[in-house]
Amino acid sequence: MPKRKKVALLIESSRAYGRGLLRGVAGYLHAHPDWSVYLQSRSPEDPPPPWLEGWDGHGIIARVESRTLEQAIRRTGLPVIDVRGAFDLEMPLVETNEHSTCRLAFEHLQSRGFRNLAFCGFEGANYSERRLRYFRELASAPGFSFESYESPAPGQGGGELMLSSREQLAMLSANSLTRWLHELPKPVGLFACNDVCGQQVLNACREAGLAVPEQIAVLGVDNDTVHCELSEPPLSSIQLNAERIGCVAASLLDNLMERGLKPSAKTFIDAVQVVVRHSTDIVAVDDPVVARAVRFIRQNASDAIGVGDVVQAVGVSRRQLERRFQHHLQRTPNDEIQRVRLRRIKELLTGTELSLSEIAAKVGFDHPEYLSTVFKKAVGVTPIAFRRQQKA
Numbered sequence: 001m002p003k004r005k006k007v008a009l010l011i012e013s014s015r016a017y018g019r020g021l022l023r024g025v026a027g028y029l030h031a032h033p034d035w036s037v038y039l040q041s042r043s044p045e046d047p048p049p050p051w052l053e054g055w056d057g058h059g060i061i062a063r064v065e066s067r068t069l070e071q072a073i074r075r076t077g078l079p080v081i082d083v084r085g086a087f088d089l090e091m092p093l094v095e096t097n098e099h100s101t102c103r104l105a106f107e108h109l110q111s112r113g114f115r116n117l118a119f120c121g122f123e124g125a126n127y128s129e130r131r132l133r134y135f136r137e138l139a140s141a142p143g144f145s146f147e148s149y150e151s152p153a154p155g156q157g158g159g160e161l162m163l164s165s166r167e168q169l170a171m172l173s174a175n176s177l178t179r180w181l182h183e184l185p186k187p188v189g190l191f192a193c194n195d196v197c198g199q200q201v202l203n204a205c206r207e208a209g210l211a212v213p214e215q216i217a218v219l220g221v222d223n224d225t226v227h228c229e230l231s232e233p234p235l236s237s238i239q240l241n242a243e244r245i246g247c248v249a250a251s252l253l254d255n256l257m258e259r260g261l262k263p264s265a266k267t268f269i270d271a272v273q274v275v276v277r278h279s280t281d282i283v284a285v286d287d288p289v290v291a292r293a294v295r296f297i298r299q300n301a302s303d304a305i306g307v308g309d310v311v312q313a314v315g316v317s318r319r320q321l322e323r324r325f326q327h328h329l330q331r332t333p334n335d336e337i338q339r340v341r342l343r344r345i346k347e348l349l350t351g352t353e354l355s356l357s358e359i360a361a362k363v364g365f366d367h368p369e370y371l372s373t374v375f376k377k378a379v380g381v382t383p384i385a386f387r388r389q390q391k392a
Contacts, residue, residue: 005257008038008052010062010069011083015044016224017242018063021083024246025061032254048072059257061249064089079256081249086126092256094249096240097268098127102134104238105191105219108274112217113284114189116145120177120201121193123150128193131221135191147188149180151197178204186215187284187291195220195227198235202279206232213282214295223275229351233278241269281343285328289314293321293333301340304364307333342378345371349383350390356383 009025012018022039029035038057040049044065052072063084064070070089073080085095109117117139121128132148139146181204184190192198198220205212212218212233220228223239248267274280278298285291296313297305310333311318325333341363348359356368365371375383 004034004036005059005254006036006038006055006057007253007257008055008057008060008062010042010049010052010060010064010073011039012042012044012046012063012065014042015222016226017222017240018042020240020242021061021063021246021249024243024248025250026246027243028247028250028254032250052076059253061246061253079253081253081256083245083249092252092265092267094245094252094267094269096245097270098130099134100270101221101238101240102131102138102191104271104274105135105221106138108219108236108276108280109189109191109217112189112280112282114187114217115143115284116147116185116188118146118184118188118190119148119193120190120197121148121150122197123152125193128197131191131193145185147180147184149177151177174200174204174207177201178208181205181210181216182208184216187217187286188215189217189280189284190219192218192220195222195224195231195235195237198237198279199227199231202231202233202235211291211295213278213280214291217280217282217284219274219280228275228277231279236277236280237275239272239275241272245269278343283329287324287328289316289321290324290328293325294329294336297333297336297340301337302344302363305337307337310337338374338378342375345375345383346386349387359383 009022011021013022029037044063048069053075055076057076057078059079060073060076061081061083062069062073064073064082065084065086067087070087080091082089082091082093083095085093106117119132119135121132128150132150136146136148177200181201190201192201198218201218202212205216205218210216218235220235220237221240223237228235228237248269252267282294293310293314296310300309307318311321314321322332325331325336329336344363345359348354348362354362356372360366360368360371363371372382375386379386381389
């Protein structure tokens, strides 16, 4: 029997991105099942595992988050692929193409009609600094304004100040973030450096009474469904191609171990797409009446409201409201009511096990049969068929 290659995966499993990397490595192993994988649960702050010292392995794939981990890896003398890029190391790197990340962010917010753009990140975090730099370049196009904010990182921690530490420090400086958000020109499309930062921005908006997405639309990075779905409102996010990065890293390491082929110093993988949720699900308008009407609809659509209720809430005539909606949104107030209700139905179908009758009651339909008729006309399939498709 040929000798199996022993490979250590020093990748955190506590976050969606790290788990995506591990899934990518697993996908590679399905076609190349000659590895023995050494893996244990990790967070970004964990020190090198004790067993690494003197380990008789053949290769390592690692998220090198600290100089301590880098030194421990170098002492093994083994081939290594870095999938973090926190430092400028003399070892092959496979990472996200941050230009593609920022391009997706810019195009998404631009397509929503935002001309005031902003960035929020963590000072000293290299991925945040790169995203700020590239996004600022895009936002410097004619017709756009740009503001940025970075939560301060005290001291000279540099790369050794771990991700969760930066995130905790950002929470402690929430008051300065709130002041900055108040001062931004509205409406504004805000790009957060990751989903944790995006969730912090949404919390600050809620505390400050700033409407999301009507006044501030917020977009994160990583598409970590736990953070995104627990945010209020749910956070739109850019899905990175972590699985592809993990697969490519595994292939490069295999070449190093098997044939001694040295890969390119750096390999970059493009981000995939924007996963749209409530936090950017809007078209930016500078008409305060339309903005108030849209906000009222989003807050009350599940209570079986009609256009008359919207008219009463914003204090203009029905004809004037419909004219303004057509001018700014190219749809009627009733279209917007039905669109918001339909989105809520989809959320309940995919995110809960509620029956159709229970869902109908929650979104303002007297009868589940009528809900089913409306849903099928709009989506093309029945609610039950839609739920089965989403689960599949």
